[in-house]
Amino acid sequence: MSIPEFIYGTAWKEDRTSALVLKAIGAGFRAIDTANQRVHYYEKGVGKAIQQALKDGLSRDELFVQTKFTYSSSQDGRIPYDPTAGTRTQVRQSFESSLEHLGLDYLNSYVLHGPSQMSGWNVTDRAAWEEMSAIYDEGSVRHLGVSNVRPNQLKELLSSGKVKPTFVQNRCFANMGWDKHVRAICSENGIRYQGFSLLTANPYVLKSLVDVARSIERTPAQVVFRFSQQIGMIPLTGTTSRDHMAQDLDLDFTLDDKVMDAIENSFIG
Numbered sequence: 135m136s137i138p139e140f141i142y143g144t145a146w147k148e149d150r151t152s153a154l155v156l157k158a159i160g161a162g163f164r165a166i167d168t169a170n171q172r173v174h175y176y177e178k179g180v181g182k183a184i185q186q187a188l189k190d191g192l193s194r195d196e197l198f199v200q201t202k203f204t205y206s207s208s209q210d211g212r213i214p215y216d217p218t219a220g221t222r223t224q225v226r227q228s229f230e231s232s233l234e235h236l237g238l239d240y241l242n243s244y245v246l247h248g249p250s251q252m253s254g255w256n257v258t259d260r261a262a263w264e265e266m267s268a269i270y271d272e273g274s275v276r277h278l279g280v281s282n283v284r285p286n287q288l289k290e291l292l293s294s295g296k297v298k299p300t301f302v303q304n305r306c307f308a309n310m311g312w313d314k315h316v317r318a319i320c321s322e323n324g325i326r327y328q329g330f331s332l333l334t335a336n337p338y339v340l341k342s343l344v345d346v347a348r349s350i351e352r353t354p355a356q357v358v359f360r361f362s363q364q365i366g367m368i369p370l371t372g373t374t375s376r377d378h379m380a381q382d383l384d385l386d387f388t389l390d391d392k393v394m395d396a397i398e399n400s401f402i403g
């Protein structure tokens with residue numbers, strides 16, 4: 135599976151995770167995002183759905199599966215590795231546990247859930263990235279990614295890491311130019327930007343797009359997702375609704391330059 139255009143996210147679904155992932159696959163999603171972080175994700179439930187879909191005839195090559203390594207500071211008591219071990223061992227154990235949860239022998243993308251501190255790319259982050267790079271070199275993941283990064287952290291990763299990330303996954307606020315500083319570094323370095331909370335972080339944008347959306351017989355959510363794709367992002371959605379799943383995948387339209395420019399620049403605070 136090559137790089138997807140839209141990703142189904144699995145956070146906050148608890149015991150509905152399997153059923154919702156199967157529903158999303160049934161609706162046509164072929165890319166799934168999760169994390170080995172039990173407090174927000176149920177990775178084993180994602181795995182149960184994937185195994186069912188494969189049993190029902192979906193080929194592994196048609197699916198893009200992405201999960202994350204999460205530091206113990208962002209975990210609850212249910213840590214999928216020995217938190218007293220060194221960082222590289224933690225990453226290795228978490229990765230092996232992810233493969234087991236998902237029932238897979240390789241991942242399409244493995245993401246560092248976030249740097250260990252709010253600023254800087256420190257020795258812990260370098261160690262985590264080294265182990266992720268080793269897993270990449272072994273062929274067990276097709277791409278690496280990093281999430282929740284600020285511009286300087288991404289620059290430091292790019293100057294120190296042996297393997298470059300294919301993906302950045304960030305929360306995308308319209309009033310920050312849709313994360314324009316991070317996106318600029320991504321486009322300079324051939325990195326694909328995955329945007330989350332495109333709807334939930336920007337409710338006022340959705341309100342302002344009611345007329346535009348009506349004029350092209352789409353919904354404001356579809357306009358935001360299409361806008362994100364046209365500026366080069368890969369959007370994530372974690373919708374639980376069958377209708378919204380269908381709408382989110384039905385983005386076969388083009389926004390004109392005037393609308394694109396207005397969405398990109400009107401909301402900067």
Ligand SMILES: NC(=O)c1ccc[n+]([C@@H]2O[C@H](COP(=O)([O-])OP(=O)(O)OC[C@H]3O[C@@H](n4cnc5c(N)ncnc54)[C@H](OP(=O)(O)O)[C@@H]3O)[C@@H](O)[C@H]2O)c1
Nearest residue numbers: 143144145167281330331355370371372373374375378381
């Ligand atoms: N890396 C990180 O730290 C991080 C953090 C947060 C999230 N994520 C990832 O990103 C995924 C998505 O999270 P998110 O924060 O973007 O969103 P989310 O929590 O999945 O929420 C999306 C919201 O938009 C609604 N929605 C979706 N499509 C819609 C449509 N067409 N029309 C109207 N409403 C629509 C959904 O409601 P309905 O259910 O009613 O459709 C839901 O309330 C997560 O599941 C996770 O995989 C990653």
